[in-house]
Amino acid sequence: MKIHQAIIARLFFSAAAAMVFLMPDVAAAHLVTTGMGPVYDGIGHLLLTTEDLVPAIAVALYVGLRGKALGRRALFSFPLAWLAGGFAGLMITCTLTFPLPMLSFILLGGLIAADLSLPDNIVSTLVIVVGITHGFYNGTTMEGGPGISGLLGITATLFVLIGIASAFVVSLQAAWTRVAVRVAGSWIAAVGLLMLGWLVKGAGTAVSFFIIVICTFFFTVPNTQAVEHGRLIVTKGRMIDPAEETVDKNVEILIEDKKLSLVTEDTIAREDTDLVVDANKGVLECNFN
Amino acid sequence: MKKELRYLNSIVCLLMLAGYLFFTPSAQAHIQQGQAVSLLTGIEHPWSGLDHVLAMIAVGLWGAQLGNPAIWILPITFPLVMSFGAMMGLIGIPLPGIEIGIAVSALVLGIMILGEVRPKLIVSAIIVGCFAIFHGHAHGTELPAGQSGLLYSMGFVLATGCLHAIGIGIGLIHRWPIGKLALRGSGGLIAAMGIFFLWQAMV
Numbered sequence: 001m002k003i004h005q006a007i008i009a010r011l012f013f014s015a016a017a018a019m020v021f022l023m024p025d026v027a028a029a030h031l032v033t034t035g036m037g038p039v040y041d042g043i044g045h046l047l048l049t050t051e052d053l054v055p056a057i058a059v060a061l062y063v064g065l066r067g068k069a070l071g072r073r074a075l076f077s078f079p080l081a082w083l084a085g086g087f088a089g090l091m092i093t094c095t096l097t098f099p100l101p102m103l104s105f106i107l108l109g110g111l112i113a114a115d116l117s118l119p120d121n122i123v124s125t126l127v128i129v130v131g132i133t134h135g136f137y138n139g140t141t142m143e144g145g146p147g148i149s150g151l152l153g154i155t156a157t158l159f160v161l162i163g164i165a166s167a168f169v170v171s172l173q174a175a176w177t178r179v180a181v182r183v184a185g186s187w188i189a190a191v192g193l194l195m196l197g198w199l200v201k202g203a204g205t206a207v208s209f210f211i212i213v214i215c216t217f218f219f220t221v222p223n224t225q226a227v228e229h230g231r232l233i234v235t236k237g238r239m240i241d242p243a244e245e246t247v248d249k250n251v252e253i254l255i256e257d258k259k260l261s262l263v264t265e266d267t268i269a270r271e272d273t274d275l276v277v278d279a280n281k282g283v284l285e286c287n288f289n
Numbered sequence: 290m291k292k293e294l295r296y297l298n299s300i301v302c303l304l305m306l307a308g309y310l311f312f313t314p315s316a317q318a319h320i321q322q323g324q325a326v327s328l329l330t331g332i333e334h335p336w337s338g339l340d341h342v343l344a345m346i347a348v349g350l351w352g353a354q355l356g357n358p359a360i361w362i363l364p365i366t367f368p369l370v371m372s373f374g375a376m377m378g379l380i381g382i383p384l385p386g387i388e389i390g391i392a393v394s395a396l397v398l399g400i401m402i403l404g405e406v407r408p409k410l411i412v413s414a415i416i417v418g419c420f421a422i423f424h425g426h427a428h429g430t431e432l433p434a435g436q437s438g439l440l441y442s443m444g445f446v447l448a449t450g451c452l453h454a455i456g457i458g459i460g461l462i463h464r465w466p467i468g469k470l471a472l473r474g475s476g477g478l479i480a481a482m483g484i485f486f487l488w489q490a491m492v
Contacts, residue, residue, distance in 0.1 A: 050439055050440065050443065051439065054443075101439070113365055113369070176361075179361040182361070182365065183361060183364060183365055183450065186364075186365040186368055186369050187368055187446045187447065187450055189369060189372075190368040190369050190371070190372035190442075190446045191372070191439070191442045191443050191446050192372075193369070193372035193373055193375075193376050194372045194375055194376065194379075194429075194438070194441075194442035194445065194446070195438060195439055195442060196376055197372075197375055197376030197377075197378070197379030197380060197429060198379060198438030198439075198442070199438075200379070200380050275381050275383070276381070
């Protein structure tokens with residue numbers, strides 16, 4: 001009887017607790033405000049920002065794989081480096097566009113996946129560099145927000161995070177558990193690679209050129225396969241009249257579902273376009289009439 | 290008695306966890322919009338096509354059949370190279386015969402499982418890696434616009450990893466003689482499906 005009463009009491013308690021969590025809160029569509037002050041705002045900022053959280057976890061996983069000594073070093077050096085970088089970021093007013101999270105994902109994820117055994121000093125330097133750079137980025141965004149108190153909240157959270165995660169990895173004994181950590185690293189690196197793809201998507205930047213060169217090194221890519229795309233725009237085409245009765249025209253061509261849809265001297269809207277190809281003044285021979 | 294209470298504690302924990310997952314915190318506008326949608330879309334995407342699903346499960350099955358170290362090398366290779374393929378798709382590098390490549394991946398991996406083929410580790414990693422390019426490219430070109438790239442990518446990679454894990458989980462039946470046979474049978478089924486996908490891609 002008593003057992004049943006205990007069961008009912010606990011179920012009621014659970015239901016009540018669940019109800020509390022299910023209560024919708026008022027939306028506050030502005031900066032991270034936990035309502036508990038800037039320190040908690042900083043904690044919330046770290047825990048809700050995947051660009052910072054994942055690299056921090058990755059650092060913990062990597063130093064954990066490298067053993068107790070490095071784990072202990074990182075426990076203090078990483079949060080302090082983050083704090084130092086954050087202070088610097090708070091003092092310098094600038095807008096940063098460098099894709100730091102992407103680099104961190106690829107670098108740290110790759111190191112974890114490969115379980116690469118680097119010299120201790122290099123690992124410590126790497127940990128500090130990651131801490132300073134991410135801290136700096138945080139600092140620049142926190143000037144108008146939680147400020148120094150927020151940074152302290154982040155630092156404390158990092159200390160706990162590194163402590164728990166790296167200690168957990170250090171404690172892993174079975175071979176498959178270390179492999180699981182390495183698999184997690186490979187996933188982080190894979191996400192980083194995808195972020196790189198998103199970064200250079202459709203951009204004719206030096207970075208994408210560099211990637212294309214690397215890809216071309218591994219794969220020969222025939223251009224004719226571009227017709228597989230649903231909506232294809234060919235830019236900078238030159239349309240000439242074989243009869244030479246009219247002057248050449250620079251045109252853009254729209255191909256939809258493998259059919260020629262539009263040839264125009266105007267710019268075709270790029271929305272919902274799968275591929276834009278630069279014809280580089282390639283010639284389209286046709287009758288203007 | 291104690292056992293019942295232990296079960297009860299588990300139920301309480303699960304209910305608390307469920308409650309926590311339903312917790313709705315304040316909206317924070319400085320974080321990109323549509324993050325949850327992006328994550329869910331990313332998780333959903335690898336499951337959206339049976340050809341993808343079968344090929345990724347086949348990677349796990351083959352890894353389990355080959356045993357250590359292939360059991361973890363192959364699932365590490367696949368997401369990494371797949372991301373590289375997705376990156377190619379994102380930056381607009383065309384790849385010939387994507388659908389055919391995906392169908393052939395199911396066919397070849399199915400045959401490998403069916404015949405319990407045991408090539409050198411590097412060869413099996415290259416086979417898996419080559420097919421991962423096709424799968425990644427297909428996903429990369431289909432990534433929806435206007436969503437958080439990071440969250441989408443995370444969901445996408447996590448879902449792919451889960452598919453491999455399912456394959457590995459099923460593949461663990463390999464330790465029993467009847468399981469070996471069943472595993473080879475599933476390989477035959479995957480290969481047959483691969484032929485069907487190939488036929489679909491060709492016509």
